[in-house]
Amino acid sequence: MDAKNVNYRMEIIQQSAHTIHHEVMWFERVVDTALTLYFKNESEFDSIYAHQPPEIVTIDSPYTQLIREYELGFEERLILILALIPHVKPQCLDVFLIKNQNLDCEFSEFGGVKSTIKSGFFPTLETACFILGGYDFNARFTFLSVIKKDHLLYKIGILDYDAEQDFGLHQPLKISNEYLGLLTTGKKYLPQFGAKFPAKEISTKLNWEDLIVDQNVMEDLTEVKDWLLYSDLILNEWELDNKLKPGYRVLFYGLPGTGKTMAASLLGKATNRPVFRVDLSLVVSKYIGETEKNLGQLFDEAEHKDWILFFDEADALFGKRTSTKGANDRYANQEVAYLLQRIEDFSGLVVLATNIQTNIDEAFSRRFQSMIHFPKPGKKERKLLWERLFQDTFELESAINLETLSDDYELSGGEMINVLRYCALEAAKRNKKIIELNDIIIGVRREYNKSNKTI
Incomplete structure (x- = not known):
């Protein structure tokens, strides 16, 4: 990293530290007032809303950009900083470790979970609900009606939740790794390639004009690119979402080295979308019985972040749908059915690449918006x-x-x-x-x- 980039990175970190420092100070004032009012001690404030969040007009950091972009209000900002505090100033939450002297136990209304690897208080949604409403049933019920899995903070991936648990106030309040890195250092976090995340980001230094293919292929690729650029206008502003299914599924087929991967990378570059390549021969063959779990996270994350999914060597996907001769065959067929359904329901662009078109069954081929043949160059x-x-x-x-x-x-x-x-x-x-x-x-x-x- 050159000196210019180092200085830029340090500037972002300084801006982030300044912003989050003031947000934490605001949070501490809110919590102090919330506890004072809850225990009916004397307070100069009659509501936590007497403490308004810091102004962000003159500050430009990843944190303030996020607040402005999604127009986060008092409640969302409090939940966001509460999720971030275990990583930046965990001692702020020590006040919730006090015991109920009458019962000699913790205050259940504070929520929180214990960690097996470190000490301290780790907030749950119950913690946020308590701070915002205390014993006020009206505030509690409002919180319950608003904070769901489809809430903005979860929908765009700022907060993580455990999909294997029922969603409720017992859910740990966890900031996603991506936003933890983005809000503190300005650096984008990408999940590490492996069994739990079987995909890698691909990119290219080349540009659209560097792609040398025949005219038919270029026209077909331009149509895919145009859909990425104008689908929001067509589906949402023109309200054709009740007639046209969201998402675009395209098959690239042709011999190795004919430009399939490069074309997928350029579609991402031309439309400012990350492209992630999934090697299905690795996923389906190595992790029999685990595909649904492992790829579920990938599809969910890609949906939130507008990624392009590039399924390389798709022969492995279609080739698994054979007669069942044992438990492994049944597992494989179930997993392929799951994958095909997720691909069909995905609202973004899915590119499947194969060397041999004949591997694709007729029923599934009808689900593609485009099937593009990449011949050897003339x-x-x-x-x-x-x-x-x-x-x-x-x-x-x-x-x-x-x-x-x-x-x-x-x-x-x-x-x-x-x-x-x-x-x-x-x-x-x-x-x-x-x-x-x-x-x-x-x-x-x-x-x-x-x-x-x-x-």
Whole structure:
């Protein structure tokens, strides 16, 4: 990270620290008043609402940006800072560790849960409900009617909840890892790839004009891109959501190296959406019986954050739907049915990539909005690819004719990149940025040998 980026990161951290410090001070005043009023001690305030949240007009940090973007009010800001406090100033919550002297036990109305790995008080929704309403039934019932799984704070992924528990006031009040990182350091958090999150973010340094495909493929991809750009207008502003199903499902099929992954990455880049690749051959085969659980989190998170899901090697998904010969086959078929249903219900873009179109059954193929074939590039596309690969970096030996290369050798874009890698290595060994014809011929022969072809 260069000095400019380091300074920018430090500036964000300082702004975040300043904002959260003042938000915590406000929270402490609110809690002090809430407890004073609850225990009927003398107070100069008759309500916690006498303490209004800090002004955020002149401050620009990830925290204040979030408040402004979603127009968070008193209650939402209190819940948000309560969820964040165990990570930034846990001692603020020690006041809830006091005991009921009459019963020699904790105050159940404070809520909270205990941790097996560290000491302290960890809030639940009950804690927030108590602070906001105390013993006021009206405030409590209002809280219960508003705070549900579809509440904004949960819907956009600011707060996490345990999906395996019934949702209620006993739910621990937990800020998601993503927003913990974003609000404190401004740094985006991504779940770690593994069994619980079987996906990795993919991106590209290339641009839309760098994608060399035939005109039909480009037109089909442009339609997908246009849907991402205009679907909100069509479905919501024009109110066609009662006639058109949200989401877009597209199948990319074609031989390896023909641009399927690059196209998915560029769709994300062109529409400012993260793209996550899921390798279904890994998921379905290695985690038999676990797919539904492991991919559930992925679909939920992608739904909230407008991710594009790219299911690579989708052959594994469709190939599992066979006759059941044992428990594993039954599990696999159940999991595939679950995956297909989640894919069909997903409100964003789902791209499935396969090498062989015939693996897709007819019933499911009707659910795709587009099925795009990525053929090997023709002569025209091959010439463009050769030009793009060598331009700006290398000088070509005079004997090299890109037109002739394009006519003589049928290669995919991926195979041509492998040829470039070989040629670059040979040029580096000579310490000259000159590509020789013999290097290209050897590179092509190496690619042909992989598929048992000869020049």
